[in-house]
Amino acid sequence: MPASPSYRTDALIADDIDAYLELHRRKSLLRFITCGSVDDGKSTLIGRLLYDSKMIFDDQLAVLEADSRRNGTQGGGIDFALLVDGLAAEREQGITIDVAYRFFATEKRKFIVADTPGHEQYTRNMVTGASTADLAVILIDARKGVLTQTRRHSYLAHLLGIRNLVLAVNKMDLIGYDRHAYDAIVADYAAFAASIGIESFVPMPISGLAGDNIATRSANMLWYDGPCLIEHLETVPLDVVSEQAMPFRMPVQMVKRPDPNFRGFSGLIAAGSVRPGDRVRVLPSGRETRVSRIVTFDGDLPLAVAGQSVTLTLADEVDCSRGDVLAAASAPPQTADQFEATIVWMSDEPMLPGRSYLLKLAAQTVSAQIQAPKYQVNVNTMAEMPARTLELNAIGVANLFTDRPLVFEPYVESRTLGGFILIDKISNATVAAGLLHFALRRASNVHWQALEVDRAAHAALKNQQPRVLWFTGLSGAGKSTIANLVEKKLHAAGRHTFLLDGDNIRHGLCRDLGFTDADRVENIRRVGEVARLMADAGLIVLTAFISPFRAERRMVRELMAPGEFVEIHVDTPLAEAERRDVKGLYAKARRGELHNFTGIDSPYEPPERAEITVDTSGMTAEEAAEMIVARLFA
Amino acid sequence: MSVQAVRVEPSPVSLSHLQRLEADSIHIMQEVMAEAERPVMLYSVGKDSAVMLHLARKAFHPAPPPFPLLHVDTTWKFQEMYRMRDRMAAESGMELLVHRNPDAMARGINPFDHGALHTDLWKTEGLKQALDLHGFDAAFGGARRDEEKSRAKERIFSFRSANHRWDPKTQRPELWRLYNARKNKGESVRVFPLSNWTELDIWQYIQLESIPIVPLYFAAPRLTVERDGMLLMVDDERFRLLPDEVPVERSIRFRTLGCYPLTGAVESTAATLPEVIQEMLLTTTSERQGRAIDKDATASMEKKKQEGYF
Structure with a gap:
């Protein structure tokens, strides 16, 4: 292995540590991502960067040498790739299963490298790594040229808003440092890049293994007159600097009230700069005021810029809480509740259009429903394909609606105010990442009509008092029978009621829907909305739907006023429901003539805290109806 | 007549890497405060804890940090660490909780007789007990990703099951600066605001911000014995000398601090911060080399973490 100069001057450290520290105090920070599979030499390149910057110590090197002999692929030589394969499970399988972060520094900059693996989980991991990166290094094996995965990596980096792309044509040593082969690859890539809207990229011929054009320009490729990789990484303009030139934006993370005389609004400045006296607007309320002070532990500041965490005090007593955004009064961001967005699905459970997810954007958390995708993007060909849902690692474009207005900017203008995650309300898992495109015009035109007869x-x-009595349970459990009896009793007592029955609704309002999970969710959403309108009209609404998923029942509950929604679990064991089989459906499902049948090949999630549970094995339908009326209307 | 103020746009302010790391750490702490019900800061009295505490004071200024400090004590820390702990708690205005595993106490578990069991009972079990006892649902820890390979893949918000286990395969993706802090019943979250700091960043920040640290990080003449290739400091009368061992005064310092009978010192004359940083930069071994815990097996830290070690 040729000796490679380190990125730091040990002489300066030894001779004048104070001068060295002064130099290092002013280093800037660049975050980048490396894209490529194991075959492209990605881990080797990262290992090389760490090794050359002396981030590897002797004891780690000793482990590495032992590991290289045991598991290495370099015939006993040091296998840099082993340096960055973190978890024992991965080392045994020879794959990297997740995003790992690596650190090294040169005289000018500190670097945080997001290292993402190249196998099938790639989209999820790469999107995660790219979300915080200023720059992407796209690795190509010089022997293979532009591959499907090169296109995929480039598309994802571009999608996530990375403007600085490096095309690193690796393993030049293996093709005899051939300039013509390199030029052909670069021309090939340029044509592709232009086709997906990449405005510029910086190509360079390298060898991670041999160290060519990494820390110094290679003597093996004198025909190349561009920068070496480190040189480029040290000088490329930082996003955080260009963000300072934009209008001021600060999402409010927390409001500090340590005593009655102090009220400060804290957050990390997402864009622009701020000074005491600046006019700011509080969004979404739209109130305007001025910044009084920029308060920090180290004293008040005369100026704060994008990338700093600060506490602002305001001149007026305006209403402002977590999730609000403080913005330049002259150029505030928009507010809307309906959007088009790109969604990257990250969960094993597919997206369910119509289901209500939590959406977190900056410090705002709201409920959001995603509509069926307009299309899905094939990340290998960038072709748009029809899709009804999105599965793990799928990327699609869809409209979404939120239950409260969001302060936002298109993702291409602001990662902070345009990037969001979706969280499953039951499992609490992060199931998707999203990039807002724009607000749908409908949102600003369709206002809630304030009704005088409310x-x-x-x-x-x-x-x-309006109520929604929501009967849930297996098919054949007795929901409709009991709901009918309850309605008769209420009607006889002079109550105004209405019964929405599953089968009847499916003949009309929901006749376009089938029985897939996605269609079941939409079915319940529609019924929920109708029930709400009827409750608004003052009715006692009874509904009898299998409604198998907790998430949807919870979604409907949240539509209603507190206390209005009454979940009634008609609890009949599957064996008993199947024995009754009033409509002959279980028999059909067992014969395989009916698919997605709840209890057979589609799950039923019983309520965890139903207001009322009816055990039909212990009472008749009449007794159940009496019990419900007594419990609710006594 | 009015004079229109013309605002001259300034040339961009260049934030240093330390300023950006600081801002991101503060952001993380404020997110936890906004989303967790009962946070706590694990305070081990080492240099990383010192930086973490300092950042917390910045994050919640002008008030003191609105959560307690928790020290999971093994009774075998260096005496100077106990002094520093009490001083910093007083200075920060935060409540200090000290937990000592009563089971380990009753059984007289110590580093001389019990080896790995000592760490397991006092630290791993002790930590679980303390978190359960107080019902903390979020605990700040000072771990960094550059310390050890399995840390490089751990999230900033790292969830633990009800029995405190870490499952590296079900980690939530962390995009942008968006942290999903929502927990399932019984789950808790360990939050690592120093994830993206390196050892050099920590030292530089300590220097820049004049953060007090335990004097053991600086070289001084101290009583030591050499055992199993490690230099151990004879910190108090409980140190058990082997028959032919005689404590020798050497100029030593520590790169990491833990239980004194388990923490190896390095011979050094670096008595100031710049000298310590100089030595760190020119050294050829990593800081964890001084810890007996990592040498068990290649993936020992990963295994310990899955079992609940911080």
């Missing part, structure tokens, strides 16, 4: 007025005239 729901309280409707209910008062009927002299009753």
Whole structure:
């Protein structure tokens, strides 16, 4: 292995540590991502960067040498790739299963490298790594040229808003440092890059294994007159600097009230700069005021810029809480509740259009429903394909609706105010990442109509409190029978009621829906909305739907006023429901003539805390109805 | 007549890597405060804890950090560490909770007789006990990703099951600066605000911000014995000398601090921060080399973490 100069001057450290520290105090920070598979020499390149910058110590090197002899692929030589394969499970399988972060520094900059693996989990991991990167190094094996995965990596880096791309044509040593082969690869890539809207990229011929054009320009390729990799990484302009030139934005993370005389708003400045006296607007409320002070532990500041965490005090007592955004009054961001967005699905459970997910954007957390995708993007060909849902690692474009307005900017203008995650309300897992494109015009034009005869007025005239009695349970459990009896009793008592029955609804309102998970979710969403309108009209609504998923029942519950939604679990064991089989459906499902049948090949998630549970093996339908009426209307 | 103020746009302010790391760490701490019900800061009294505490004071200024400090004590820390711990708790205005595993105490578990069991019972079990006892649902820790290979893949918000186990395969993706802090019943989260700091960053920040650290990090003449290739400091009368061992005064310092009978010192004359950093930069061994815990097996840290070690 040729000797490679280190990126730091040991002489200066030894001779004048104070001068060295002064130099290092002013280093800037660049975050980048390396894209490529094991075959492209990605781990070797990262290992090389760490090794050359002396981030590897002797004891680690000793382990590495032992590991290289045991598991290495370099015939006893040092296998740099082993340096960055973190978890024992991965080392045994020879794959990297996740995003890992590596660190090294030169005289000018500190670097954080997101290292993502190249196998099938790639999209999820690469999107994660790219979300915080200023720059992407796209690795190509010089022997193979531009491959499908090169296109995929480039598309994802571009999608995530990385403007600085390096095309590192690796393993030049294996093709005899051939300039023509290199030029052909670069021309090939340039044509592709232009086709997906990549405006510029920096190509360079390298060898991670041999160290060519990594820390110094290679003597083996005098025909190349561009920068070596480190040189480029040290000088490329930082996003955090260009962000300072944009209008001021600070999402409020927390409000500090240590005593009655102090009210400060804390957050990390996402864009622009701020000074005491600047006019700012509080969004979404739209109130304007001025910044009084920029408060920090180290004293008040005259100026703060993008990338700093600060606490601002304001001149007026304006309403402002976590999730609000403080913005330049002259150029505030928009507010909307309907969007088009790119969604990257990251969960084993596919996306369910219509299901309500939590959406977190900056410090705002709201409920959001995603519509069925307009299309899915094939990340290898960039072709748009029709899709009804999105599965793990799929990328699609869809509309989404939030239950409250979001302060936002298109992702291409702001990663902070345009990038979001989706969280499953039951499992609490992060299931997707999203990039906002724009607000749908409908959102700003369709306002809630303020009605003068409101729901309280409707209910008062009927002299009753609106309720939604939501019967849930297996097919054949007795939901419709019991709901019918309850309605008869209420009607006889002079109550204004309405029964929505699963089978009847599917003949009309929901006749376009089938029985896939996605369609079941949409079915319940529609029923929930209708039930809400009826409750607004002052009615006692009864519904009888299998409604197998907790998430949807919870979604409907959240539509209603507190206390209005009453979940009634008609609890009949599967064996008993199947024995009754009133409609002959279980027999059909067992014969395989009916698919997605709840209890047979589609799950039923029983309620965890139903207001009322009816055990049909212990009472008749009549007794159950009496019990429900007694519990609710006594 | 009015004079229109013309604002001259300044040339961009260049934030240093330390300023950006600081801002991101503060952001993380404020997110935890906003989303967790009962956070706590694990305070081990080492240099990383010192930086973490300092960042917390910055994050919640002008008030003191709104959570307690938790020291999971093994009773075998260096005396100077106990002094520093009490001083910093007082200075920061934070409540200090000290937990000592009563089981380990009753059984007289110590580093001389019990080897790995000592760490397991006092630290790993002790930590679980303390978190359960107080019902903490989020615990800040000072671990860094550059310390050890399995740390490089751990999230900043790292979830633990109800029995405190870490499952590296079900980690949540962390995009942008968006942290999903929502927990399932019984789960807790360990949060590592120093994830992206390196050892050099820590030292430089300590120097820049004049953060107090335990004097053991600086070289001084101290009583030592050499055992199994490690230099151990005879910190108090409980140190058990082997029959032919005689403590010798050497100029030593420590790169990491833990239980004194398990923490190896290095011979050094570096008595100031710049000298310590100089030595760190010119040294050829990593800082964990001084810890007996990592030498068990290649993947020992990963295994310990899965079992609940911080």
